[in-house]
Amino acid sequence: MPPGRRSARTSHETVLAASGRDRIAWADRQMPVLRAIRARFERERPLEGVRIAACLHVTAETANLLRALRGAGAEVALCAANPLSTQDEIAAALAADVGAAVYAVRGEDRSAYLRNLETLVAGAPQILIDDGAELIVTAHAQGAAESLLGATEETTTGLVRLRSMAAEGTLRCAVLAANEMLTERLFNDRYGTGQSALDGILRATNVLFAGRSVVVLGYGAAGRGIAARARGAGAAVTVCEVDAVRALEARMEGYAVMGSLAAAARGEVFITVTGAPNVLRREHFELMVDGAVLANAGHFDVEINLAELASLAVAPPRAVLPLVDEYELADGRRLNLVAKGRVVNLAAAAGHPAAVMDMSFAAQALAVAHLARSAGTLSAGVHPAPHALDEEVARLKLASLGVEIDELSDEQARYLAAVRLR
Secondary structure, eight states: OOOOSOOSOSHHHHHHHHHHHHHHHHHHHTOHHHHHHHHHHHHHOTTTTOEEEEEEOOSHHHHHHHHHHHHTTOEEEEEESOGGGOOHHHHHHIIIIIOOEEEOOTTOOHHHHHHHHHHHHHTOOSEEEESSSHHHHHHHHTTOGGGOSEEEEOOHHHHHHHHHHHHHTOOOSEEEOGGGSHHHIIIIIIIIIHHHHHHHHHHHHOOOOTTOEEEEEOOSHHHHHHHHHHHHTTOEEEEEOSOHHHHHHHHHTTOEEOOHHHHHTTOSEEEEOSSOSOSBOHHHHTTOOTTOEEEEOSSSTTSBOHHHHHHHBSSSOEEEETTEEEEEBTTSOEEEEEGGGSBHHHHSSOOSOHHHHHHHHHHHHHHHHHHHHTTTTSOSEEEOOOHHHHHHHHHHHHHHTTOOOOOOOHHHHHHHHHHHHO
């Protein structure tokens, strides 16, 4: 694998690495499931000599995933899924202590980001770990996909893109849908995004949620979590959906459900979490109240149409707070955009808590080991991860909580097996 751009040779990088080391250790203490898997990996070495390239958010939690992979015997290279979420001290500690080749500097521009993806692929990785599918797409563009043992994808948005490629016949490698593992979906989306999206908005704006009208656009797993946390903070929550079943579920959970134009006129805080572009656009901005707050918790910064927002403003946006841009409209109304429409839980906060990423990255580590064991047996396409991986993650988490559960008796197991065969 390539040597990486970070090193601890300069005094600045040495100081950064020391700070990152402390943060990685703090996160590790809150990640008992991944810690248990790392201990097993260090004994069994299931990834001995396997070259892994990862495009992930460069955080302390990601560092602990890479520690587990290195402990399993893998060679690891990392670039940032979002340069705005990169924590430079973590990148420096990874390069100094973990032996990973790291291509990540906070705030890098798009061209540097693309170069980093290309550099990782040029290192001839055998397994990819992706967050948004751009590393997998780059491998296809460079003709490296067919030589892969496989890849994992962390996001709903990435899986949509990869399934589209599979339908077109252009996906040339096996991809495990890590994002759809039950333990990943439950903790990462519902509890992780639910808490961290509100955390980002609060850090950026310090608004009071109690008594405020909050509109959540999208009621998937992450939207459910955001709506629940906003309601728990005392907000009156409205849900907008295009899926009838999800809309019905939101209504039965007690939320107001309506079309986005109707919601635009009554909302005070808007949070998009759909994965689709232009969810909030000109006709919505024209109806919003003065002082409305706009935030995006979807993977890419496409859900709020920034060009149309700018076209309605009488002047360039004004930075009223470090992470809030105010757009003044012709009639005097002011709309406040958080973190420039980028994913708010990372751009304005610290992302998911370590306890959430413990589950997510434990699932990822097991999925990568499964790919290595299954070399040559999985066809090109998007595959569900084996349920046994979810079972292992859940058992380890329960054990860390001191929770014991029942097991089926032999009689019960035989009965249920017979029923399934009928």
